[in-house]
Amino acid sequence: MQDDRLHWWQTRWFVIAAVLAAAIPLLWPDIPPIVDLPGHMGRYRVQLDRGAHPWLADWYSFKWALIGNLGVDLLIEPLAPLVGLETAVKLIVIAIPVLTVAGLLWIAREVHGRIPATALFALPLAYGYPVQFGFVNFALSMGLALCLFALWLRMARLGRIWLRVAVFVPLSCLLWVVHTFGWGVLGVLAFSSELIRQHDRRKDAGSGHWFESLIRAGLGCAPLALPMLLMIAWRSGADVTGQTADFFYWRTKIAWIVMALRDRWLWFDIGSMAVIYLVLFKALRDPRIGYSRHLGLSALFMLAVYIVLPRIVFGSAYADMRMAPYMIAVAVIAIRPKPGTTFRHAAVLAALGLAFFVVRLAGTTISYLEFDRDYDQELAALPHVPVGARLISFVGHNCHNAWRMSRLEHLPAIALVRRLAYTDDQWSMAGAQLLTSRYTAAGPYAHDPTQIVTSVKCPAEWWRPANYALARFPREAFDYVWLIRPPVYNPRFTVGLVPIWRSPTSNSVLFRIDHDVVVPEASDEELGVPRWLIERIKRRRERLEALRERREREEERLERLRVEQAR
Template sequence: MMGDIPDDPPRWWQTRWFVAAAALIAIVPLIWPEIPPLVDLPGHMGRYRVQLSLDAAPWLSQWYNFRWSLIGNLGIDLLIIPFAKLFGLELGVKLIIMAIPALTVAGLLWIAREVHGRIPPTALFALPLAYCYPFQFGFANFALSMALALCLFALWLRLGRLRRFRLRAAIFIPASCLLWLCHTFGWGVLGVLAFSAEMIREHDRRKDAGSGHWFASWFRAGLHCIPLSLPILMMILWRSGDHVTGQTTDWFDWHAKTQWLLMVLRDRWLAWDVAGAALLYLLLLKGIRDPAIEYSRNLALSALFLTAVFLLLPRIVFGSAYADMRLAPYVIAIAVIAIRPRRTMSLRHAGVLAMLGLAFFLARMGGTTISYWMFAHDYRTELAALEKLPVGARVVSFVGYGCRNEWRMSRLEHLPALALERKLAYTNDQWSMAGAQLLTARYTIAGGFAHDPSQITTTRWCLREWWRPIGYSMARFPRDAFDYVWLIRTAPFDPSYASDLVPIWRSADGTSALLKVDHTKPAPDIADSELIPKRLLELRDLIRRKRAAEAAAAEKAKAAANPS
């Protein structure tokens, strides 16, 4: 499992100071933005505000149902309790988010050190994946759990190398439970990595003893991983509750999986991000074909196991989307750090590889820093509307979006939640999925505008999406449920749809505005035929008739079964 440690002194990329410097460089893009510009993060911050402020703002309980429960998705939800007391909610969240890429970088380099004996120069190419697409999407608990899983895997390898198996079991029984509590995905990945590492270690040990049978190695590897198994009971408790919802579906979508592999570095600029991914794949190919470098059997097997999981995972697990997409960058990261120079490679050649890897890392961090600075400017522009919003307001928000999946996501999709976070206002962008989140919306009078994705608006009806055109949303949102309308970079719409709304703030370019509902004026009376295409009206009527027929049949069957 271990590479031989050479007698010569470590090179600059193999020192502790380099690992510390790389971890610090990884946080640079997040220093400037007040709110880390990750797509879903503002929505999570709204939930944190509810959990922290139910006693101080009792009206929140009229809008949201918040209930603590044992779920495998509580990482920052738990950490923010002490962090908010020490630093305030926004700074507390920022500090936790800043720790994620730093821990990811440190974990990758530590794993490389444990497996190869020294950090190989090729490992530096994996470091930009600390800002992978799932992190950019704002899967905060997931990204934190993956960063911790990498560090824990490195510790697992170290204790195994030192043959401290009892100490390892004592540490990893509680550590695996805490990791599962952070996010189930991190625990699962740690289990896959640990099992594959133990298979190689057991096989090599038995091979040296003349009995290197793979089945015996597999069995012994499973025994070594028993300290990681306690969260299975926690998983059963979580998924067997009456409150749990969410399907597991959309299997083997090969087109989507191919896209995820191209999007591992997706941020703002398509050519720049795809070129970065292409460089990683070129390096992986060279690991196969170049006689000067090779793959570690340990991490190569880990990468193969993770690849199998990625291929088998559906897109939606327990109602949470993009399950397979989340794993893709970490498959690549493990495969990249599996590569190492052969003994025949000269120190000069290794130094050149390290400089190229460092240049790639610095270039990606520089690009991400610029990108985040631009997103932070967008946030400041839009959040100026909150200065005009009173505390405790009932706000329906509409964010402009396109039917096409644009490479540069606006990062505004859940910005309305900052009205909840800063002004304790009702916003309609919270997820409402029992069993997957601690918070669900209970504001029934808002109807179809109570929760995500009702805040997303488009210029037209989009195929296979629940999003509504801005005109429909403006004409149909329930006026009695809301006092304010927050428009964030929406498309133009017929002014008659807002005849009962009074502008109180507007952005310089006119695409964003805060409007107040004038309850003394009647809501616009717009016919469905003006808002909905004829084919959609016909489909809606067909669905209504089908549901009515099913209800009548069920009532008839019930009456037949109970004639009294």
């Protein structure tokens, strides 16, 4: 017999407490310390103030367009004038884990009738690796998608199918605007649950054929299909760029599953994933517990999408990685006691799940406090940057994929946020975002990833060695140089750079450029460019020169033909 009493982890008060607790790591930092977020904040500043400061329009092109990547960009419009840009961004980012935890618990409640004790082990995935990377529009759409899926299930359970049709046509379009990925995941979740629902209905009526259920499930998800037209219009635009590539990179796909909770400490994050996988494995082996068919099928569908997804979609990298934490979370909340069985140790399991959630929250909070301290130390340079300055920044990095990312990769954009200065870390992908760089004087130092420098040339990366960047950047295009924890560099290449601020805790320094000083010449070898790359560049230049000469000869031939025809 099933116990009709609600246990403490199934009560409304616990759900409210868990949802609010999800915000704790983000409460203290002024800027949520996630990798790409400062870069996005720079774009929001241009979006809000480009009309008030004409030099922003000289440096950046910003054009509104209907694309599937506008979640935070749109929310900033009403919020920033009320509370300021940085506070608005912080509030929106706080909403992401809150929505994710709420969605996971709500889905578990709708599918199982009450929240299983094991569902608590899924909650730390609200701070999964995609969130740490700063994919804010994506993460916001995923939190919303989980909540909308729970609403989809609830309306089906209550028999409000036609009302669901009317509600989800506009909601699916709004979710697509937030980010395409969230809409796609909602479609996968809704189709899998609708497939099971239709099959059970047909089975009860004596005609439980899967093919018929597939057709009916597809028709049932038709209210979610309207954004397909928006997608076609977006991707067929004249200004759209970006390739789709890198299919079936098995090593990285396995790595993303292992790194789903990657933050600061490798042992802590890998150990946490081991706990989650132990729970998933236990559900396969324990005869008293199993997987819900609704959510089990949803997790399998998400796994299929994860396998098929390439690493790069429409020029946006890490497409497959983004799915991993949410796929695992859905698999965890699919676990439940088997019908007709009682699980006497459920309270112990719930207590372990709660302890796991609290420990992960504590670890994330400490990690964010440390990153916030790093931000404060480096941003002390900004009061020395004049408003409207032309600033180029170089942020130190390394060639190996360190587990703890510095979170400083896009910190230069805060100079754009607070000082309305030009920064070279903005993305410039037409059709993928609303902003592109138009500051031609910066040449090849105009946009991301030119702000990242290393001690040597890293294989398969665009990053420049620090010596090369300091010696070759166009000094006439900039007024200031901001080095943020750079690798060791040769002071010879800072001739003409006058230090006006140095960090007391790191090797970061802010320079003013003295344009009257002649920059010393340096060969590629002196600047740390490996010989193989020099040879490759030389061959490429020779090919381009040959193509130019061939084009000139062809133009001369065509001109002679036109002259002869005119005669």
